[in-house]
Amino acid sequence: MNLIQKWNSISLIKxxxxxxxxxxxxxxxxPQVTIIGTLGTLFVNALMAIAPVLIFVLVTTSLxxxxxxxxxTMGRIVVLYLIGTFAAAVCAVxxxxxxxxxxxxxxxxxxxxxxxxxxxxxxxxxxxxKIITNPLGAVVNGNFLGILVWGIVFGxxxxxxxxxxxxxxxxxxxxxxxxxxxxxxxxxFGVLGLVFNAVSQNGLEIFIDYGLLVLILVACMAFVAxxxxxxxxxxxxxQNPYPLVFKCLKESFVxxxxxxxxxxxxxxxxELCKSLGLNEKTYxxxxxxxxxxxxAGAAITITVMTLACVNTLGIEVPxxxxxxxxxxxxxxxxxxSGVAGGSLLLxxxxxxxxxxxxxxxLQVVAIGFVIGVIQDSCETGLNSSTDALxxxxxxxxxxxxxxxxxxx
Numbered sequence: 324m325n326l327i328q329k330w331n332s333i334s335l336i337k338x339x340x341x342x343x344x345x346x347x348x349x350x351x352x353x354p355q356v357t358i359i360g361t362l363g364t365l366f367v368n369a370l371m372a373i374a375p376v377l378i379f380v381l382v383t384t385s386l387x388x389x390x391x392x393x394x395x396t397m398g399r400i401v402v403l404y405l406i407g408t409f410a411a412a413v414c415a416v417x418x419x420x421x422x423x424x425x426x427x428x429x430x431x432x433x434x435x436x437x438x439x440x441x442x443x444x445x446x447x448x449x450x451x452x453k454i455i456t457n458p459l460g461a462v463v464n465g466n467f468l469g470i471l472v473w474g475i476v477f478g479x480x481x482x483x484x485x486x487x488x489x490x491x492x493x494x495x496x497x498x499x500x501x502x503x504x505x506x507x508x509x510x511x512f513g514v515l516g517l518v519f520n521a522v523s524q525n526g527l528e529i530f531i532d533y534g535l536l537v538l539i540l541v542a543c544m545a546f547v548a549x550x551x552x553x554x555x556x557x558x559x560x561x562q563n564p565y566p567l568v569f570k571c572l573k574e575s576f577v578x579x580x581x582x583x584x585x586x587x588x589x590x591x592x593x594e595l596c597k598s599l600g601l602n603e604k605t606y607x608x609x610x611x612x613x614x615x616x617x618x619a620g621a622a623i624t625i626t627v628m629t630l631a632c633v634n635t636l637g638i639e640v641p642x643x644x645x646x647x648x649x650x651x652x653x654x655x656x657x658x659x660s661g662v663a664g665g666s667l668l669l670x671x672x673x674x675x676x677x678x679x680x681x682x683x684x685l686q687v688v689a690i691g692f693v694i695g696v697i698q699d700s701c702e703t704g705l706n707s708s709t710d711a712l713x714x715x716x717x718x719x720x721x722x723x724x725x726x727x728x729x730x731x
Contacts, residue, residue: 366513
């Protein structure tokens with residue numbers, strides 16, 4: 324017990340960095356001991372197993388225990404989520420126009436075994452199919468759109484329940500949140516396994532191959548996090564947004580970067596909102612909602628990878644098609660939440676706008692999985708930290724409208 328207490332007393336970020344370094348060393352020294360990579364698989368499986376339950380319980384509980392009112396704040400948060408996701412796709416289009424990235428498509432093995440959507444109508448139909456589905460099946464299969472909708476339905480229905488039922492839901496929500504904190508505490512071992520797999524299978528070249536593509540992805544996400552998001556926040560709070568932005572990046576982005584799961588990062592964001600003094604009745608709903616539909620990072624990934632493929636094939640893209648791509652990327656991103664590599668699987672859908680055949684698009688998906696060790700981490704960090712940022716911005720706006728002061 325003393326050893327566990329000493330272990331937990333060390334900063335999670337420091338423990339994760341140690342796990343990453345040890346994973347790299349082991350991959351270079353004993354790459355044949357593949358069982359080490361099982362740690363990463365177990366960690367990811369644990370996150371995927373508990374995350375659907377977490378979102379369903381949190382959404383249901385928050386709505387069941389919420390009193391009427393606060394509609395304007397939630398409406399403002401949802402608008403920020405949607406505008407932010409679309410604007411991120413537009414930023415990706417502009418950056419790709421300036422630097423025109425390309426891909427080495429030859430010799431890349433196509434990814435097989437995935438359910439790939441190839442048109443915008445497939446995306447819309449798929450989203451509706453995910454929404455209208457068996458609620459238990461949605462939880463079991465990790466269908467986050469279905470979980471969100473059924474969580475809202477049950478939450479509204481349970482608003483008429485007794486106080487004892489609502490109290491039980493609150494205790495259940497706390498218990499599930501505690502379980503996922505336990506899982507996150509094991510992140511150093513999970514990261515060790517994930518890094519071991521990546522380096523042992525691809526070598527250190529994984530960190531330098533596709534350099535320009537990774538640089539554009541990371542630069543675009545950094546621009547959104549450090550320029551676009553602060554501008555959006557300033558329109559709400561009318562004061563220097565960077566103290567709030569940096570606090571969200573420090574406390575939410577970093578943990579989401581390593582866990583690579585917006586859903587698993589929900590307790591972190593909830594605790595962050597609590598430390599900011601925000602209204603629990605608002606953030607207990609907006610944070611799980613953001614983990615499902617606030618997907619700026621995913622929109623960037625879909626847009627950049629698609630345009631890189633378009634540039635490689637020498638296809639001219641008119642302005643109207645770029646606008647359409649931004650819309651499709653934003654729409655697809657909202658349906659890609661909760662799935663490992665979910666944003667990558669929407670690339671063939673975006674490529675179909677330009678008549679690119681699926682076999683070529685699947686090669687782009689394969690490249691995406693190779694660079695996912697960096698791309699997916701940054702994408703998840705941006706997605707998750709923005710959930711807390713926009714929630715705080717909307718509530719601070721309403722606090723100021725009522726003449727209240729807010730100090731970070």
